[in-house]
Amino acid sequence: MTFDNTSTKPSAPIDAVLVGAGGRGAHVYGAFAFENPDSINFTAVAEPDQARRDFFSNRHEIEPERRFDSWQALCAQPKLARAAINCTQDRTHLESTLALLRAGYDVLLEKPMATSAADCRMLVEESERLGRTLQVCHVLRYTPFFNTLYDIVHSGKLGEIVTIDHRENVSWWHMSHSFVRGDWGNEAASTPMILAKCCHDLDILVWTMGREVKRLSSFGSLSHYRAERAPHGAPLRCTDGCPAADECIWYAPRLYGAEPTQNWTVPLFFANRAFGNAAVPAEERMEILRTSQFGRCVFHCDNDVVDRQVINMEFDGGVTCTFTMHGHSDFEGRTMRWDGTKATLFGDFVEGRPHEFRLVRHGSTKVEVIRPEAGSSGHGGGDAGLMRDFVDALKSDALKSDALKSDALKSDALKGRETRSRTTARVSLASHLIAFAAEESRRSGQVVNL
Numbered sequence: 208m209t210f211d212n213t214s215t216k217p218s219a220p221i222d223a224v225l226v227g228a229g230g231r232g233a234h235v236y237g238a239f240a241f242e243n244p245d246s247i248n249f250t251a252v253a254e255p256d257q258a259r260r261d262f263f264s265n266r267h268e269i270e271p272e273r274r275f276d277s278w279q280a281l282c283a284q285p286k287l288a289r290a291a292i293n294c295t296q297d298r299t300h301l302e303s304t305l306a307l308l309r310a311g312y313d314v315l316l317e318k319p320m321a322t323s324a325a326d327c328r329m330l331v332e333e334s335e336r337l338g339r340t341l342q343v344c345h346v347l348r349y350t351p352f353f354n355t356l357y358d359i360v361h362s363g364k365l366g367e368i369v370t371i372d373h374r375e376n377v378s379w380w381h382m383s384h385s386f387v388r389g390d391w392g393n394e395a396a397s398t399p400m401i402l403a404k405c406c407h408d409l410d411i412l413v414w415t416m417g418r419e420v421k422r423l424s425s426f427g428s429l430s431h432y433r434a435e436r437a438p439h440g441a442p443l444r445c446t447d448g449c450p451a452a453d454e455c456i457w458y459a460p461r462l463y464g465a466e467p468t469q470n471w472t473v474p475l476f477f478a479n480r481a482f483g484n485a486a487v488p489a490e491e492r493m494e495i496l497r498t499s500q501f502g503r504c505v506f507h508c509d510n511d512v513v514d515r516q517v518i519n520m521e522f523d524g525g526v527t528c529t530f531t532m533h534g535h536s537d538f539e540g541r542t543m544r545w546d547g548t549k550a551t552l553f554g555d556f557v558e559g560r561p562h563e564f565r566l567v568r569h570g571s572t573k574v575e576v577i578r579p580e581a582g583s584s585g586h587g588g589g590d591a592g593l594m595r596d597f598v599d600a601l602k603s604d605a606l607k608s609d610a611l612k613s614d615a616l617k618s619d620a621l622k623g624r625e626t627r628s629r630t631t632a633r634v635s636l637a638s639h640l641i642a643f644a645a646e647e648s649r650r651s652g653q654v655v656n657l
Contacts, residue, residue, distance in 0.1 A: 220248040221598050224287055224312070226278045226303060227294035228254035228263040231317060231344075236292050237263060239594045246598045250288050253281040282306040290340075290601060293317060296390065297398045301326045304341070308333055313340035315597045319402045320635060324643045331632045342597055343635035345410045349592025351579040352562045356543075356554060357415050359577070364566065365547030368416070371528040372544040375408050376557075382514060382534025383457050383505045387432045392510035400512040401427070401649075402642040405532050408541065410630075410638035412530070418523040419637070422656045425645040427516025431535070437506035445504055446497045457505040459496050518645045596629060 223240075225232050232254075240247050251273035254260035264274045275281040278295065291312035295303050301321040307314050314334070320327045320343055334341035347353050360368065377386070386404070391397045413420065438451035445452070445459035452458045496502030515533040522528065540557030550568040555561075564577040644655040 220245055221290055221601050222250045222288035223247050223290040223292055224251040224253065224281060225249050225263065225292050225294065226253045226281065226307065227296075227317075228252055228256075228259045229294060232292065232294035233259065233263045233266075235590050236294070236315075236594060237267065239591060240267070242591075243594070246595065247290075251275070251281065253278045278303045278306065282310045286311040289313060290315065290597075296396075297322055297403065298396065301330065304330055305333060308337055308339045308341065311339075313601055315342050315344065315593075316632075317344045318635075319343075319398055319406050319642075320632065320639055322398045322402075324640055327636055327639045331636050334632055340597075340600060341632040342600065342630060343632055344593060345407055345630055345635055345638070346589030346593045347407045347411050348414060348589070348629055349596060350556075350589040351581070352554075352556050353411055353415075353589075355564065355577065355579040356411075356545075356552075359552060359564065359566070360415050360545065361417075364550055364568075365545060365552055366549030367547055368526050369546050369548060370526065371412065371416075371546070373408060373412060373528065373530050374542045375405050375530075375532040376536035376538060376540055376542060377404065377532065377534040378536050378539040379456065379534065380462065381539055383432070383462075384501070386512055386514070386534060387505045387508050387510045388501050388503055392508060392512060394512050397512075399642070399646045401425075401516050401518070401532060401645050402639065403512075405530070406635075406638045406642055408530065408532075409641045410635060412520075412528060413637050413641070414630075414634075416522055416526065418526065420520045420528075420641050420657055421523050422654055423518055423520045423641065423644055423648060424654045425516060425518045425648040427513040427532075427649050429511060429513050431514050432505050432508070432510055434506055437504060441504050441506060443504055443507045444497070444502050446493065446502050449504065459502045460493065463492065463496065463501065513649075516645070516649065518641075518648075520641070 225236065228237075237249065240249055249263075249267045249269065252260060252263050252267075252269055253275040254263065255276050257276075260274055260276070263269070264271075273287065275284075278293075278299075281287070289312070291307045292315045293300065293304055293307060294317045297319060300316060300319070304314055304316055304320075308330075316330075320330055330341065359365065386392050386400055391400065391403050394400075397403060438449070438455065440450045442449055445455075445457075449455065449458065452461075456462070500508075514535065515531075517532075518528075518530040520528040520530065538557055538559070540555065540560070542557065543552075543554040545552040545554075548569075550566055553565040553567075555563055562579055562581065564579075566575040566577065567573070568575075640657065644657055647653075648655045
């Protein structure tokens with residue numbers, strides 16, 4: 208059965224297809240659908256891994272004929288839903304999203320949009336040409352924390368912003384799991400780390416400032432997770448009898464343990480038949496480590512992305528910003544300092560700690576502590592906020608579909624596909640272009656004018 212776009216009712220849940228049933232797709236957006244059945248309903252899935260495909264399909268009661276082993280097979284069918292959520296790997300974002308847009312779907316796309324500036328622009332232009340909604344999963348915009356930051360900056364309490372210091376502190380275990388052993392460790396197979404990890408942060412800076420970055424310089428390298436740093440006698444895999452097992456913090460059997468205590472360990476278990484079940488027997492876990500990418504020595508992987516990078520930015524109007532990303536932190540999270548002509552604001556968006564701001568007015572020693580409400584979903588509440596916004600945007604389109612027929616609204620609204628969403632693909636493009644410019648500067652050693 209095909210999807211009839213004219214039958215959509217604004218009060219009904221949005222029907223959607225999931226493309227890529229991995230961690231984000233199955234356990235974030237899938238969970239949102241369970242918790243908000245009036246908002247979104249998954250009616251089809253495309254996923255090459257049969258265990259993942261079956262896990263998601265069974266949970267969402269998807270009919271066998273709507274279970275596809277590739278996005279190509281899905282797009283070859285008549286349109287099956289109003290929307291598509293694209294959670295494929297970075298290198299397939301361009302081709303798969305273009306196919307989904309051209310097949311008639313409005314798309315929510317995992318970040319980063321694509322792996323080159325030209326490809327990102329192509330996605331924006333094609334979505335606008337087709338009149339499709341395309342949003343990028345910049346979830347930080349939807350957190351109470353970063354909305355509070357935006358409100359404080361725009362309230363005038365800090366005065367005129369002079370300079371910003373923003374840090375993306377990637378913990379040593381997250382770095383090793385995702386950007387050394389994991390799917391984002393090799394740039395040829397994924398993207399530069401500054402794009403994959405930090406387009407969130409760059410988006411927040413541009414959004415909060417409300418100004419464009421005019422020029423930047425960047426420095427960074429991979430210096431620690433290299434073969435020459437390996438302990439003497441360390442084998443290619445931790446399970447092959449490493450002489451440094453007792454003292455190495457990255458020793459896989461200990462790091463991944465018999466019982467998971469961190470959400471970040473979940474991807475380890477996606478690779479086996481017990482998908483979705485954290486209670487995998489210890490011996491089965493060891494077998495995974497003997498055969499999967501997660502059992503490799505962190506000094507003997509095919510990783511080549513940086514483990515530290517800084518960007519120096521100048522915004523329109525002269526505001527300066529230093530941005531630091533590194534993978535050697537003792538904690539996971541973002542810390543920041545905003546200096547204005549009237550006050551200084553410190554912020555901590557750190558996992559396992561209260562999210563808070565500390566505002567100190569010039570001429571006073573009193574510290575005003577501001578603690579935004581804690582979000583109930585992942586990314587400090589941003590995951591659920593993003594999904595609500597995407598659904599609301601599509602329902603808003605349906606509500607005003609008749610109004611769009613009037614001459615007064617037709618030109619601008621149809622061209623821009625205006626919705627109530629806080630972000631669109633065109634807005635998200637700015638952060639991606641900054642990341643690509645940073646890579647250009649890092650490699651060339653030159654200042655880049657945007």
